[in-house]
Amino acid sequence: MGRVERIGDCELHLGDCLEVLPVLEAGSVDAVVTDPPYGMAWKTPVSPRRAKSGRVVVGDDKPFDPTHLLSYPIVVLCGAHHYADKLPASSGWVVWDKRNGMPTNDQSDADLIWTNALRRVLVYRQVWNGGGSLWAENGADISIHPTQKPVALITWLLENVASSSKTVLDPYMGSGTTGVACVKTGGKFIGIEIEPKYFEIACKRIEEAYQQMRLL
Numbered sequence: 001m002g003r004v005e006r007i008g009d010c011e012l013h014l015g016d017c018l019e020v021l022p023v024l025e026a027g028s029v030d031a032v033v034t035d036p037p038y039g040m041a042w043k044t045p046v047s048p049r050r051a052k053s054g055r056v057v058v059g060d061d062k063p064f065d066p067t068h069l070l071s072y073p074i075v076v077l078c079g080a081h082h083y084a085d086k087l088p089a090s091s092g093w094v095v096w097d098k099r100n101g102m103p104t105n106d107q108s109d110a111d112l113i114w115t116n117a118l119r120r121v122l123v124y125r126q127v128w129n130g131g132g133s134l135w136a137e138n139g140a141d142i143s144i145h146p147t148q149k150p151v152a153l154i155t156w157l158l159e160n161v162a163s164s165s166k167t168v169l170d171p172y173m174g175s176g177t178t179g180v181a182c183v184k185t186g187g188k189f190i191g192i193e194i195e196p197k198y199f200e201i202a203c204k205r206i207e208e209a210y211q212q213m214r215l216l
Contacts, residue, residue: 005203008210010179010189014199017171017192021068024169029190031074031117031165033157035149036172038064038082069171070116074162078149080114092118094161096153100125117161124156145175145198154181176202183209 002015013020064083069075076094080087094113107129128150154177162168166188170178173191175198182189183206193199 003199007203007206008183009187010182010191010206012173012176012179012199012203012206013190013192014194014196015192016194018068020192021171024190028167029072029169030167031076031162032069032072032169032171033076033154033162033178034069034170034172035078035147035174036064036066036069037147038079072169074115074117074165076113076115076117076157076161078113079111079147081112084112084114087114088116090114090116090118091120092116093121094118094157095121095123097123097125098128100127102127105129113157115161122160124153126150126152128153144201148175149177151177151180151184154178155184158182158185158187173202174198176205179206180209183213 002013002020004014005012063086065086066077066083067086069077070088077087078096080093092115094115096111096113097109098107098111099109158165158168158181167190168178168182168187169190169192171192173179173193176191176193179189179191179202189206191202193202
């Protein structure tokens with residue numbers, strides 16, 4: 001087993017989720033909310049002033065198989081259109097409109113999020129560019145993780161799709177956005193990240209989220 005950090009109600013594991021998941025306490029997870037690597041072998045199109053070395057996603061060089069996640073009570077999977085052929089049929093989807101009326105660009109106009117917790121299609125609207133040129137909630141460009149999702153989106157998913165969940169698992173934690181959203185909504189969180197530098201960033205962001213909540 002790798003390193004484990006506990007910050008408030010968050011339990012963060014540095015390691016491969018395929019090794020960590022089998023040793024988690026049975027029944028300790030109510031929902032999985034995650035944005036897994038899905039085989040794009042994608043290179044981050046960052047500008048020179050934001051370019052950073054090593055901006056890759058571990059595991060993104062091969063197709064994603066979600067089988068190890070499908071037994072959890074509630075599952076919410078971002079980017080599911082990239083591996084929809086490996087998912088059970090579901091009438092529950094979220095369409096994330098990333099343009100929200102703005103002109104299209106070289107990024108996708110929308111993202112499809114699969115879930116077993118809905119029987120209808122919902123739409124979430126928030127302008128967002130991926131790949132190192134992210135339009136952050138505060139209006140500033142940020143560049144933390146190549147496929148980072150907005151905290152507002154994950155918060156919305158927690159409140160509208162996985163609202164009955166007390167403990168949320170993100171086995172592909174990245175920079176810790178799902179953990180930050182859990183802190184903001186008062187839930188417990190278990191995160192797993194294989195890349196040490198993103199694990200450190202996730203720890204820092206979650207600690208800062210708790211500090212901000214204490215100031216409210």
